[in-house]
Amino acid sequence: MAFSVNTNAGAMAALQSLNATNRSMETTQSRITTGLNVASTKDDSAKYTVAQTLRGDLGKLNAVTSSLNNAKSVTDVAVAGAEQISDLVNQMKSKALEASDEGLDVESRTAISNDLLALKKQIFTVIDGSDFNDVNLLKSGATAPATDGKVSALQSIAGDTLTVANQGLTTKAGTAMGASGTDTSITDLAGDTSATAAAAAKALGTKLDAFFKEVKTSLSDLGAASRQIEGQLNFNSNLNDVITTGVGNLVDADLAKESANLQALQVQQQLGVQALSIANQAPQTLLSLFR
Structure with missing residues (x-):
């Protein structure tokens, strides 16, 4: 050199x-x-673009989870209300059967009638109060913000939806016991004669039995919907973990x-x-x- x-x-x-x-x-x-091993497309374009796509899916999945959580809250409130109504109807059925005894005196039957009226008011109060975020699955005609008081939620990032129908218990309760704010069917139990009052009590008991079956159907439907939402939330949580791990494998x-x-x-x-x-x-x- x-x-x-x-x-x-x-x-x-x-x-x-x-x-x-x-x-x-x-x-x-x-x-x-x-x-990060791949912090920019300049590091590795293929891995970066795949990771960005997966990050977008994570954002969508978070939106789905938020929607499902809202639907679960609405449904769980409705379940709690329906369970309470079920207990109250059972109490009313017992009171109606007690009032059907022709041997009762007027004072006893009047006391039973007052108890039934209080239970009826409580049922309508529970129906009206089973509200979450302006959605009530028990109240008939509860239209805000979902039509007919139903609740819809995103089920997946593909846009599939899950819907829980309104149970319309206001109308059903009104059919059994009379509309909210009225007491005609209840005060009939304290009639002028024992036979008339006993017959009214039996008629009320029959209507309460029919209403109780409808409440049981609502409980079944709402319970199934709550379990479905819970299952989807668990799946989304697992999917979130898998996607997050996949992004980490690509770029961490x-x-x-x-x-x-x-x-x-x-x-x-x-x-x-x-x-x-x-x-x-x-x-x-x-x-x-x-x-």
């Missing part, structure tokens, strides 16, 4: 090697700082590996600096030829 003060090939080679080491260190430090950095690589690059950098220093001193040896 010729000796020249104009061109120092050794220094240029050492400088290129040092620059490559510095670039590798910048990449490694970026991975350690961000925790192996920090243990990057840490070891950083140690090696730091040694290479130090050696590169020393090699460049030696290469820069080489032309000075030419001065000895002119002494």
Whole structure:
């Protein structure tokens, strides 16, 4: 190799090697700082675009989960209300059967009638109060914000929907006991004669039996809907975990590996600096030829 003060090939080679080491260190430090092996499409276009698609799916899945949680809350409130109504109707059935005894005196039958009226008012209060976020699955004609008081929820990121129908218990209760705010069918139990009052009590008991069957059907429907929503929420949670793990497998950095690589690059950098220093001193040896 010729000796020249104009061109120092050794220094240029050492400088290129040092620059490559510095670039590798910048990449490694970026991975350690961000925790990502693929932080930009410049790192790996294929993996980055796939990861972005999966991140979009995660966003959609969060929206689905939020919708299902709202539907579950509405349904669970309706279930609680229907269960309470079921208990109250059972009490009314017992009171109606007690009032059907022709041997009761007027005072006793009147007391029973008052108890039935209080239970009836409580049932309508429960129906009206079984409301969540302006949706009532028990109240007939509860139209805000969903038509007919039903609730609909997103079921998947594909746009499938899950619907829980309104149970219309206001109308059904009115058929059995008279509309809310009226007490005609209840006060009939305290009639002028024992036979008339007993007959009214039996008629009320028959209507209550029919209403109780409708309440049981509503409980079954609402319970099934709640379980379906809960199952879908569990599936979405598992799916969220799987997608998150998949994104991590694509773009996350192996920090243990990057840490070891950083140690090696730091040694290479130090050696590169020393090699460049030696290469820069080489032309000075030419001065000895002119002494």
